Each structure stands twice: as structure tokens, then as C-alpha cells.
Amino acid sequence: MEPFETITSRPSVLMRDDVDTDQIMPKQFLKRVERTGFGEFLFDDWSREDGWDLPRTQVLVTGRNFGCGSSREHAPWGLEDYGFKAIVAESFADIFRSNCTKIGLLPIQLDRATVESIADSDSVQVDLAAQEVRWEGGQASFEIDEQIKHRLLNGLDDIALTLQQGDALSAYESDRERSGPVTTAL
Amino acid sequence: MPTTLFDKIWAAHEVAPGLIYVDLHLVHEVTSPQAFDGLRMAGRRVRRPDRTLATADHNTPTDGTPVARLIADQLSRVQVETLERNCAEFGVPVYSLGSERQGIVHVIGPNLGVTQPGMTIVCGDSHTATHGAFGSLAFGIGTSEVEHVLATQTLVQKKPKSMRIRYEGDLGFGVTAKDLILGTIGQMGTDGATGFVVEFAGPVIEKLSMEGRMTICNMTIEGGGRAGMIAPDETTFRFVEGRPAAPQGADFEEAVRQWATLKTDDGSVFDHEIVVDAAALAPQVTWGTAPDMVTDIASVVPDPQSESHERALHYMGLTAGQPIQELRLDRVFIGSCTNSRIGDLRAAAEVVKGRRVASSVNAMVVPGSQEVKKQAEAEGLDEIFKAAGFDWRVAGCSMCLGMNPDIAAPGERVASTSNRNFEGRQGRGARSHLVSPQMAAAAAIEGRFVDIRDWT
Ligand code: SF4
Numbered sequence: 001m002e003p004f005e006t007i008t009s010r011p012s013v014l015m016r017d018d019v020d021t022d023q024i025m026p027k028q029f030l031k032r033v034e035r036t037g038f039g040e041f042l043f044d045d046w047s048r049e050d051g052w053d054l055p056r057t058q059v060l061v062t063g064r065n066f067g068c069g070s071s072r073e074h075a076p077w078g079l080e081d082y083g084f085k086a087i088v089a090e091s092f093a094d095i096f097r098s099n100c101t102k103i104g105l106l107p108i109q110l111d112r113a114t115v116e117s118i119a120d121s122d123s124v125q126v127d128l129a130a131q132e133v134r135w136e137g138g139q140a141s142f143e144i145d146e147q148i149k150h151r152l153l154n155g156l157d158d159i160a161l162t163l164q165q166g167d168a169l170s171a172y173e174s175d176r177e178r179s180g181p182v183t184t185a186l
Numbered sequence: 187m188p189t190t191l192f193d194k195i196w197a198a199h200e201v202a203p204g205l206i207y208v209d210l211h212l213v214h215e216v217t218s219p220q221a222f223d224g225l226r227m228a229g230r231r232v233r234r235p236d237r238t239l240a241t242a243d244h245n246t247p248t249d250g251t252p253v254a255r256l257i258a259d260q261l262s263r264v265q266v267e268t269l270e271r272n273c274a275e276f277g278v279p280v281y282s283l284g285s286e287r288q289g290i291v292h293v294i295g296p297n298l299g300v301t302q303p304g305m306t307i308v309c310g311d312s313h314t315a316t317h318g319a320f321g322s323l324a325f326g327i328g329t330s331e332v333e334h335v336l337a338t339q340t341l342v343q344k345k346p347k348s349m350r351i352r353y354e355g356d357l358g359f360g361v362t363a364k365d366l367i368l369g370t371i372g373q374m375g376t377d378g379a380t381g382f383v384v385e386f387a388g389p390v391i392e393k394l395s396m397e398g399r400m401t402i403c404n405m406t407i408e409g410g411g412r413a414g415m416i417a418p419d420e421t422t423f424r425f426v427e428g429r430p431a432a433p434q435g436a437d438f439e440e441a442v443r444q445w446a447t448l449k450t451d452d453g454s455v456f457d458h459e460i461v462v463d464a465a466a467l468a469p470q471v472t473w474g475t476a477p478d479m480v481t482d483i484a485s486v487v488p489d490p491q492s493e494s495h496e497r498a499l500h501y502m503g504l505t506a507g508q509p510i511q512e513l514r515l516d517r518v519f520i521g522s523c524t525n526s527r528i529g530d531l532r533a534a535a536e537v538v539k540g541r542r543v544a545s546s547v548n549a550m551v552v553p554g555s556q557e558v559k560k561q562a563e564a565e566g567l568d569e570i571f572k573a574a575g576f577d578w579r580v581a582g583c584s585m586c587l588g589m590n591p592d593i594a595a596p597g598e599r600v601a602s603t604s605n606r607n608f609e610g611r612q613g614r615g616a617r618s619h620l621v622s623p624q625m626a627a628a629a630a631i632e633g634r635f636v637d638i639r640d641w642t
Contacts, residue, residue, distance in 0.1 A: 017494050018376055018476050022608040027589045031245065031261035033219035033268050045610050065377040068410065068476075069608060070587075071312040072217065073328035094346075094380055094412050095312060099328035145344060147204065158330070159230070162338045165202055169340065172201045179441070180209045181300040181431035183239040183279050 001104040003155035007085050008125045009058035011118055011135075019062060020069035021096060025078045038074055039081030056083040059126060061119045063089060064112075067096025076100045086126045088133065090115050101148050102158060108133060108142045128153060188451035191417050192348050192383045195323045195448070199306045206341045209305040209322075212291050213240035213278065213332070215269040216589070217310030221333035222272040232276040233339045239300060240273050240280040242266045243290045244589050248552050248579035253284045262590065276336075289555020289581040292316040292523035296400065297557055299429025303418035303445040308335055313523050313605065314413075315406040319399035320426070321418035321448045323383070326407060346383045346412045347457040350450075353388035355465030360639040362533070363398030364525060364603070364622035366390065367405045368470035370462050372480040379411035382458060385450060386416050390464045396425040397529035404524045405605050408477040417449045469638055471510050472607045472620040474498035479607075483510055483625070483637045501609055502617045503597065511635050513619070515599050518549040518630035519612070520623055521579075522586035522604035526554030528561050530603065530623040535567045537627035537638070543575035544633030550577040550592070552584040576630070588613050601629040 029041040039056075046052060060079065066089040067075060076099045079087065086106040097107045106128060110118070118124050121135040128149065133140050151158065162169075189197075199207045211234075218240070225231070232238060242254070245262035254270060257263035266283060273280035281287040287294060292313055295301040303321040308314060312326035327341065335341055351370060371378070384406050391399065399416050406414030423442050426432045433441045468482040475498040481488060487508045490496045499505065504513075520526070520534050531553060543549045551571050553559035559581055562568055568578045585592040586604040588611070594600050596615025603626050607618040621629065628636050 016497075017492075020476075020606075020608050022587075022606070022611050026610060027587050030216050030589060031259075031265050033223075033265055035220040035223065045614060065380070065410070068376055069312065069407075069606060071310060071326040071328055073220075073310075073330060076328075091377060091380065093377070093410060095326055095328060095407075099330065102328060102330035158342055159228070159334050159337045162205065162334065162340060162342065165205065168202050168205075169207075169338065172207055173339075176198075179433065179437070180237070180305055181302060182236045183210070183300060183431070184236040184277075186239075186279065186298065186300075186430055 001155045001157065004104060004106060004128050004152040006125065006127045006129070007058045008123060010055065010122060011059045011061045011124050012055045012057040013119045014054060014060065014062045015119060017063040018065045018068055021067055021072050021075040022069055024067065024075040025072060030072060030074055035077065036081065038078035039083070042078040042082045058083060058085045059124050060084045060087045061115060062087065064091050066092050068093040071095045071099070073099045076103055076105050080105050088115055088118055101152065104152060104155065106152060110140055110142060114140050188453040190348055190450040190454045190456065191321060191385055191415060191448055192323065195304055195306065196345060201340055204342060204344055206306060206343050208308050208335050208339050208341055209237060210300055210307045211238045211335050212295055212307065212309035212314070213238060214244060214291050214309070214311065215242045215265045216244045217329050218272065218332055219265065219268045221329050221336055222276065224333040225276070225336055230337045232278060232336045235277040237339065238278045238336070240269060240278050241288055241291050241294055242269055242282045244583045244587065246283050246582040247590050248582045248584045248592055250580050251283065254282055257283070259591070286556050289557065290523045290526065290583055292404065293527060293554030293558065296320065296396070297429065297555060299426055299432035302426055302432070303422060304448050308341060312407045313404050315411065316400050316404040316523055318403040318406070318413050318415035319396060320422055321415060321445065323413055323415065325413050347381055349379055349382035349384045349458040350456045351384055351386050352459065352461050353390040353464040354461060355390070355463055357390055357464055357467065360469055360624065361467050362622040362624060363394055363401040365467055365470045366464060367402045368472065368477065368480050368620060369467045371405065371409045371478045372470070373462060374409050374460065376408065376476050376478045377410040379406065379409040382411055383413045383415065384411040386414060388464070391416055392419065395529055396421060397527045400527065401524055405477070408605055418445050469622060469625050471625070471635055473502065473504060473510065475501055475607055475609050477605065477607060477620060481510065483635060485510055511637065513599065514634050515547055515601050515629055517594050517598055517600040518547055518626050519585040519600060519602040519604065520550070520626050521552030521554070521584050523554065524605045525603035525623045526552060526558065528558050531558070531562050531567050534623040534627040535570045537624050538574045538576070538631065539570050541574055541631045543630045546633050547630050549575065549630040550579055550585070552579040553581050555581045585612050587611060601626045601635065
């Protein structure tokens with residue numbers, strides 16, 4: 001994962017609520033076994049509608065409950081591959097939000113009025129270190145979990161971080177030898 | 187201090203703050219290939235293959251194709267074969283196409299008995315919440331997390347907030363667990379439980395079968411919930427007893443003694459609590475393109491309240507004020523991890539018995555697993571469905587998401603027992619209405635929605 005650097009970009013606006021991951025990355029593209037190249041399939045159904053316009057910028061601005069539904073990480077992969085580095089929304093679905101942070105895509109939650117004001121601007125700057133979004137005519141701070149922020153700013157690999165706690169993990173496993181189901185014995 | 191069921195399971199699995207041990211990791215073909223690739227690239231192994239179980243379900247054709255290499259669709263074939271290869275390489279047990287144990291991941295876990303009270307369970311699938319019906323903590327995760335769990339058997343997770351949905355009153359005649367959860371989502375909205383782990387409670391829940399409880403927990407995610415759970419009781423223990431992975435004999439008795447302690451203590455405080463009047467619910471039918479766009483069977487298509495409602499009505503080809511019971515159907519799908527268990531099939535067969543599917547309707551039943559299929563056939567349910575004109579299929583996700591050949595055509599109206607009515611979910615332009623198995627079965631017979639309560 002690349003470290004997250006401050007970005008300045010024209011916002012790309014999709015002002016809809018409850019945008020589900022089936023729309024972001026329709027199922028027919030989930031058959032691929034690769035991790036890359038999903039950008040061209042982003043919003044494949046909607047992009048056939050008249051008047052559809054979603055420029056490939058670095059910041060997506062959208063509505064409430066973005067990314068609801070299926071847990072498919074193919075949705076964040078598509079958004080990232082399309083060029084987005086941050087998503088500004090009124091709110092996010094839980095699994096989607098978590099999936100984004102795993103690949104270095106920054107979810108930023110702000111209230112409706114702020115989101116709309118950013119949507120109307122020509123340029124927006126996202127500064128993760130300062131936890132701030134700036135655009136002409138305004139600025140807003142956003143919340144983010146400290147640990148996630150640290151990981152994003154430094155581009156750290158989650159697995160490597162957890163494996164640093166290998167001792168705690170081994171201690172846990174031997175301490176509480178689990179009687180749970182053993183799948184290999186079925 | 188009194189603690190909740192969720193608190194107890196969380197505390198028992200915290201390896202370090204924010205790092206949760208995973209007791210069971212379920213894997214399927216769609217969300218795992220990139221995770222196995224990641225392991226390979228980093229030279230990592232699967233830490234606990236003995237706590238990992240894989241199956242193929244999303245892509246598998248339901249026409250009886252016997253093995254992966256004969257799957258006609260090339261991409262699907264590659265994906266299922268990739269799963270088989272990855273599992274072989276990393277030592278993960280897999281029930282792929284052709285196995286007697288193959289089926290929808292959330293159906294086979296409980297039926298094999300690998301889903302047990304008090305466990306933490308994850309899967310790269312949002313409907314993993316299903317397993318919470320056993321009093322376990324079950325999360326849907328993304329592919330990066332799948333890789334993380336494969337490598338470390340843990341999940342990095344900040345503790346979610348807790349919520350309880352308490353039901354009052356009894357379910358009326360003809361009203362099922364599916365109606366209960368659809369009605370609940372209708373009340374709280376698709377993000378009403380976002381950020382929460384939800385415990386479902388109340389006398390109605392206690393009276394439900396395990397199948398009904400799984401239907402409820404399955405759709406927690408449709409209300410935005412991170413996980414859904416129900417405290418285990420006698421119904422739970424009897425369901426688990428005797429299954430292949432269940433503890434045997436004295437071990438089982440000991441396990442039950444432990445499982446019986448998995449309850450929310452009186453006086454526990456939840457971050458959020460709502461009460462739903464179960465007695466007030468009628469059979470539910472969704473009319474829009476999100477699960478909270480739902481209404482009573484006796485009702486009409488509502489007036490749009492927002493732009494998304496207007497979009498939904500347009501997509502669904504509906505106008506406000508149309509009676510739900512006048513909606514004509516092209517297809518009926520009984521299946522999916524929400525409603526494809528033996529109890530669901532029995533309930534649908536009861537409705538169908540001795541009748542004929544309307545000539546205008548294409549109806550199919552897709553058992554949730556090969557084992558459910560076998561049991562249904564032993565009980566003669568397949569004959570009932572076939573005699574009525576239903577297509578009797580082989581286990582898989584099928585038309586729930588149409589990643590396999592089972593899809594609806596543009597504009598077709600579908601009564602579906604699945605969990606998502608999103609645009610295009612069952613095929614581009616397809617119009618899905620979510621209902622219970624009984625309602626779907628009756629709709630197949632009449633060719634339109636009917637009120638199961640006064641249908642004879
Ligand atoms: S049946 Fe549908 S919801 Fe369930 S796992 Fe399969 S695709 Fe997902």
C-alpha cells in the first residue's frame with residue numbers, strides 16, 4: 001500500500017443515497033481472479049444511462065450510506081483503479097468503509113451541507129495528516145481512527161503489523177486450546 | 187457489571203486490544219483468489235487450515251454440472267478451479283462442485299455443525315451474520331481481511347457498538363421470520379443498524395426455529411448491521427446435536443453447559459435499543475430497489491418520498507397506488523442463504539401441494555446445499571414441486587445474484603425469497619420483490635402476489 005499524501009483534485013460528484021456495491025461493481029466482473037484492472041467496469045450499468053458523467057479525478061463526492069450491501073472488495077478496487085484516492089460522503093456502510101482503508105482509499109464522512117458545498121466546488125484538497133478537507137469557500141475537519149490514520153499515512157501492511165504481535169497470538173492459542181470444530185477432521 | 191452476549195464473546199476472543207481471534211473462517215470462490223495470491227506473493231501460509239473451510243457456491247451452475255472442469259462459463263470455471271487449486275496448495279478443506287457437502291456457505295456451516303454457539307466466525311461475504319443465529323459473533327469481511335485471517339487467524343476490528351431489537355407480541359397467522367426482518371428493516375431503514383452488532387430478542391425470537399432465526403440474522407446486513415445475533419437456547423442445542431462437527435457424548439453435555447451461559451445479563455445496557463411490534467406485521471413485499479422499500483401485502487405501492495424512491499419506482503415499472511396484489515409475475519425464485527433450508531422448502535411445498543404454477547410464470551426451487559436437496563428428496567418435496575411445474579435445481583446461490591446462468595431477463599418481475607432487491611441484482615433490468623417462501627410459492631401458483639392469510 002502506498003503512503004497517503006495530501007491530494008488536490010476536482011471533485012467527481014455522484015449525489016445519490018444508498019449506492020450499493022452491486023452498482024459500484026456489478027457481479028459479472030466478480031468472476032475475475034485478478035486484483036487489478038477493475039476501473040473500467042466501475043458503475044457499468046449506470047454508466048450506460050443518458051447524462052452519466054463521472055470524471056476520473058482523485059476525489060469522489062457522494063451521498064448517504066455509500067457502499068451498502070455486498071462485502072465485495074472489488075468495489076473499492078474499482079474505485080481505486082478508476083483514480084479515486086478519497087471518498088467524501090454523508091455516511092458509509094461498515095464493511096465498505098473498512099475495505100477502503102485496507103487498500104489505502106480514504107473514506108471521509110461529513111454532514112450533508114458540507115458534502116454539497118464540496119460537490120459544488122471546482123477543487124478540493126484532502127489533508128489526512130491534518131484531518132482536513134479544504135475547498136474554495138470552506139474547510140472541514142473529519143474523524144478517523146488513529147490506528148487507521150497511522151497505517152494509511154505510512155502505507156503499512158496490516159498483516160505485517162499483526163504478525164509483530166505473534167507472541168500474543170501464540171500465547172492466546174496455547175492458553176485457550178479451543179475445543180471448537182476442526183474442519184480438517186470432517 | 188452485567189454484560190451482553192456480544193460483550194462476552196468479544197472479551198473471550200480479544201488477543202490484544204482491537205485484535206480478535208477467529209474460531210472459524212469460511213471461504214468461497216469469489217472473494218478468495220486475490221487473498222491466496224497475496225499469501226503466495228508474501229511467502230505466507232494459512233495459519234490454521236483446521237479452522238478454515240471452503241466451498242463453491244456463487245458461480246456454480248445449478249443444472250447438475252458434476253465437476254468444476256465441466257462448467258460451461260469459462261470465467262466461472264476458472265474461479266472455481268482456482269479455489270480448488272488454492273485449497274489444495276494451502277491445505278484448506280474444500281467442498282467444491284460435485285461434493286455431497288457443497289452448498290451455499292451459510293447453509294453448509296450450520297448443517298455440518300461447524301457453526302456453534304460462542305464462536306467468532308468470519309467469511310468474505312456480507313451474509314455471514316447468518317451464523318449469529320447460534321449465539322456466535324459472525325462478521326462479513328472483505329478480501330484484504332480474508333488474506334489477513336488466512337495469515338494470522340485474527341481480524342483487526344474496533345469493537346462495534348451494541349444494539350438490541352426487541353420484539354413484542356406474537357406473529358400472526360401466515361407471518362414468518364422473513365416478514366419479521368423485512369418489516370424491521372422497513373422501520374429502521376437500510377442504515378438503521380450501521381456501526382452496530384445487533385442482538386435480536388423477545389418471545390417471538392425464542393419461539394422461532396433455527397431456520398427462522400438464521401433468516402433474521404442473515405438480513406441484519408440489509409439494515410446496515412455489522413453482525414446479528416440471538417442467544418442460544420434448547421432450540422439451538424438440539425439443532426447442533428449430532429451434526430458431523432458437533433461435540434459428541436459427554437463433550438456435548440459439557441459444551442451445552444458452557445453455551446447456556448451465553449446470554450445478555452439482566453440490566454445490561456445497549457448503545458441503542460428499538461422495540462418492534464411483531465403482532466402488527468402482515469406478510470411483507472418489497473416494492474423498490476432497497477430492502478427497506480417494503481410494504482404489507484394488503485397495501486399499495488406507496489407515494490415516493492424521495493428521489494431514490496422515484497428512481498426505484500421507475501426502475502421497477504410501478505406507479506404509486508397500484509395494489510401489491512395486482513402485480514403480475516414472470517418468475518419465482520425460492521432459494522438463497524436467506525430461505526433455502528429444509529424448513530423453508532417444507533413450508534413452500536405445503537403451499538404448492540396439489541396445485542399448478544401459473545402458465546405465465548417460470549418458477550424454480552434451489553436447495554441451499556446438496557445435503558438439503560437430498561433430505562428434501564427423501565421427504566418427497568421435489569416431487570411436489572416438480573408436479574406443480576417448478577424447476578427443481580442443484581444447490582448454489584443461483585438467481586440470488588445471477589453470477590451463474592440463472593438470471594432474469596430485463597423487465598421481468600420476480601418474486602424472490604432472497605435478500606437483495608438492488609437494481610440488476612438478479613439480472614440487468616430485472617425487477618425483484620423480496621418475500622417469504624410461502625408468499626413466493628403462492629405467488630407462483632396465482633401468477634401474482636396474494637395474501638397468504640386469506641388465500642385458499
Ligand atoms: S445466496 Fe445470495 S446472499 Fe447468500 S451467499 Fe449466495 S449470493 Fe450471497
